[in-house]
Amino acid sequence: MIHNRRTSAEKIFSRVTGKDVKAGEFVWAKPDLVYLHDVLGPMTIEAMKRIDNGNVRFTGQIVVVNDHIFPPKDVTSSNNEKNLVEFAKNRGWIVIPWGEGIEHTLLIEKGIILPGMLVAGTDSHTVTAGAVGAMGVGLGSTDMAALISIGKLWFKVPETILVKVHGKKGKFVTGKDVVLKILSILGTNGANYKSIEVRLDKECGLSQDDSLAIANMTVEAGAKTSIIMNEAVNKVRTDIISDYRSDYEELDLGMEGMVPLIAAPYLPSNVKPVSDYEGIDVDQVYIGNCSNGTLSDMRETAKILKGNHVKAGVKLIIVPATRNIYKQALEEGLIRVFVEAGATVAPSTCGACAGLHMGVLAKDEVCITNINRNFRGRMGDSSSKVYIANSYVAAASAISGKITVPGE
Amino acid sequence: MARIFLFGNNIDTDVIAPGGYLHLPLEAQKVHCFESIYPHFSKRAKRGDIIIAGENFGSGSSREQAPALLKEIGIVGVFAKSFSRLFFRNAINVGLFIGTYDSDSTFSDFDEVLVSFENEEIRSQNSVLHFISPSGIPKDILMAGGMINFAKKVIENEDADEDKLTG
Ligand code: SF4
Numbered sequence: 001m002i003h004n005r006r007t008s009a010e011k012i013f014s015r016v017t018g019k020d021v022k023a024g025e026f027v028w029a030k031p032d033l034v035y036l037h038d039v040l041g042p043m044t045i046e047a048m049k050r051i052d053n054g055n056v057r058f059t060g061q062i063v064v065v066n067d068h069i070f071p072p073k074d075v076t077s078s079n080n081e082k083n084l085v086e087f088a089k090n091r092g093w094i095v096i097p098w099g100e101g102i103e104h105t106l107l108i109e110k111g112i113i114l115p116g117m118l119v120a121g122t123d124s125h126t127v128t129a130g131a132v133g134a135m136g137v138g139l140g141s142t143d144m145a146a147l148i149s150i151g152k153l154w155f156k157v158p159e160t161i162l163v164k165v166h167g168k169k170g171k172f173v174t175g176k177d178v179v180l181k182i183l184s185i186l187g188t189n190g191a192n193y194k195s196i197e198v199r200l201d202k203e204c205g206l207s208q209d210d211s212l213a214i215a216n217m218t219v220e221a222g223a224k225t226s227i228i229m230n231e232a233v234n235k236v237r238t239d240i241i242s243d244y245r246s247d248y249e250e251l252d253l254g255m256e257g258m259v260p261l262i263a264a265p266y267l268p269s270n271v272k273p274v275s276d277y278e279g280i281d282v283d284q285v286y287i288g289n290c291s292n293g294t295l296s297d298m299r300e301t302a303k304i305l306k307g308n309h310v311k312a313g314v315k316l317i318i319v320p321a322t323r324n325i326y327k328q329a330l331e332e333g334l335i336r337v338f339v340e341a342g343a344t345v346a347p348s349t350c351g352a353c354a355g356l357h358m359g360v361l362a363k364d365e366v367c368i369t370n371i372n373r374n375f376r377g378r379m380g381d382s383s384s385k386v387y388i389a390n391s392y393v394a395a396a397s398a399i400s401g402k403i404t405v406p407g408e
Numbered sequence: 409m410a411r412i413f414l415f416g417n418n419i420d421t422d423v424i425a426p427g428g429y430l431h432l433p434l435e436a437q438k439v440h441c442f443e444s445i446y447p448h449f450s451k452r453a454k455r456g457d458i459i460i461a462g463e464n465f466g467s468g469s470s471r472e473q474a475p476a477l478l479k480e481i482g483i484v485g486v487f488a489k490s491f492s493r494l495f496f497r498n499a500i501n502v503g504l505f506i507g508t509y510d511s512d513s514t515f516s517d518f519d520e521v522l523v524s525f526e527n528e529e530i531r532s533q534n535s536v537l538h539f540i541s542p543s544g545i546p547k548d549i550l551m552a553g554g555m556i557n558f559a560k561k562v563i564e565n566e567d568a569d570e571d572k573l574t575g
Contacts, residue, residue, distance in 0.1 A: 026544055026545055039430050039431060039471070040470065040472065043472060043473075047555075047556060051556055051559045051563070052559070052560070052563055069431060074431075076431050076432060077431045080431055122470055123470050124468065124494055138470045138494055139470060140471070140472035140497060140498035140501060142472060142498070142501040142555045142556065143497055143498070143501055145555075145556075145559070146501075146555050146556075146558070146562075149563065150559055150562050150566070154545045188418055188467055189463060189467065189492065192464070192490065192492060192493055193493050222467065222492055222493060224493055354422075354427035354469075355422075356428060356430075373420075373422065373468060375421075375422040375423060375468060376420075376422065376444045376445060377422055377423065377426050377443075377444040378422045378427070380428070382426075382443060382445075
């Protein structure tokens with residue numbers, strides 16, 4: 001029976017399976033696109049070899065991005081990347097040129113991830129695809145190997161949580177604050193196995209980059225996937241979003257009076273107003289990653305840094321998420337602002353975001369950053385502490401050397 | 409006899425398999441498993457031991473190293489009130505048994521217990537905890553010993569079906 005009011009997840013899974021499927025059902029589905037990175041990619045090809053000698057039955061697009069440890073930090077990571085590229089080229093997969101950027105931001109920017117697609121990646125932040133109305137689902141390496149070897153994989157069609165955001169955003173408030181607020185309400189597993197669908201009213205005044213930041217961190221509430229409908233930019237086709245139904249789990253979020261927020265160690269859901277932690281000394285400020293290395297973030301950072309200098313003793317590392325964002329930031333003179341302010345501008349890589357390289361925290365160090373996770377040891381030594389906030393807050397804290405409410 | 413290692417809520421994948429060592433072979437990563445909250449875990453746990461944890465075990469990343477490391481160390485089962493989606497899938501895929509429970513666990517750290525996967529219970533001298541095993545496709549994958557074997561079977565069956573159609 002065709003039921004005419006369907007969720008976005010039901011629509012997309014129905015299309016790829018050719019059946020009329022409902023939330024909660026187990027299905028075997030073939031995504032339109034899959035992508036692998038340099039940490040789980042090598043494990044994926046090892047598993048593929050064990051399953052079926054590396055044979056490929058998957059007929060959709062396969063993309064490889066070497067972004068996590070790029071440029072390679074040691075012989076092991078360099079060999080991993082070389083082997084992955086060779087394996088991929090031999091099979092005609094799409095290999096993204098070295099250094100183009102962090103996969104989730106990059107594949108959207110390049111138009112490789114498109115609205116309505118079902119996309120699977122070997123990374124939890126594959127949910128970022130929701131920013132353009134694609135359904136992004138993270139997978140581990142053996143799952144990905146099975147998908148590519150068999151040609152399809154089992155999925156459970158997720159239930160939907162609808163978040164309606166309205167009201168005009170205040171000064172120094174961004175999409176980061178919206179998603180931190182959502183996390184503070186749902187907790188770290190409030191959306192486990194589910195799809196979070198966010199509707200941003202036109203009057204919110206949020207950008208496409210804000211949508212990206214929101215989509216990216218829905219996984220921090222456990223979400224399997226996300227769809228962000230931002231009426232101010234209208235990237236997402238209205239036929240993809242869920243049809244109105246009264247039985248959705250719904251959340252209502254007003255932006256009036258919302259202030260910049262911060263997630264204190266060790267959970268992204270441990271959210272308070274920035275003012276609650278004002279004055280805490282920081283050793284490092286990190287601005288970048290797949291959620292907030294966008295051009296908007298570069299502009300917000302430059303706005304605060306212009307004419308100022310980083311506090312003596314503080315490390316400020318700025319990472320444009322893609323080469324293209326880097327180039328635009330160059331053209332707009334933002335990189336000059338960063339360098340003159342005493343920042344280190346690093347190449348587009350995951351790097352310090354996951355404590356991989358290029359900015360790993362030392363014992364007891366405190367970092368304020370606009371990344372997406374603040375788990376124990378996330379960015380380095382297990383005694384280090386990570387606070388998450390938007391780019392304005394991070395940049396303002398770099399100048400004062402303390403957690404700072406911007407504009408004060 | 410298995411020994412219990414108790415953990416709380418929201419044990420994330422950065423804690424289980426820290427980022428800085430992910431590119432290394434499992435053998436080299438082992439010593440870093442749980443290092444930020446449970447130093448030397450890999451030396452203290454013995455083959456056959458189990459983990460009992462609270463809500464949202466394995467939250468965070470898609471890194472399969474998390475369940476793979478636990479298995480490598482010799483953990484034969486992780487029991488939690490809930491699992492994050494990716495850890496759940498990854499554990500099943502590497503053939504690490506996971507079970508959920510909803511009553512309160514009254515066990516203490518290092519309690520000696522008997523785990524019966526058949527009866528779905530963990531039993532010590534004075535306490536018992538009932539758990540629920542995975543069902544549906546995840547169960548089939550576990551029964552096959554993990555995703556590698558399961559995928560092989562799926563491919564064999566599909567090739568056989570195709571032969572039938574074309575032959
Ligand atoms: S930038 Fe950070 S969160 Fe994003 S994919 Fe890379 S490691 Fe993961």
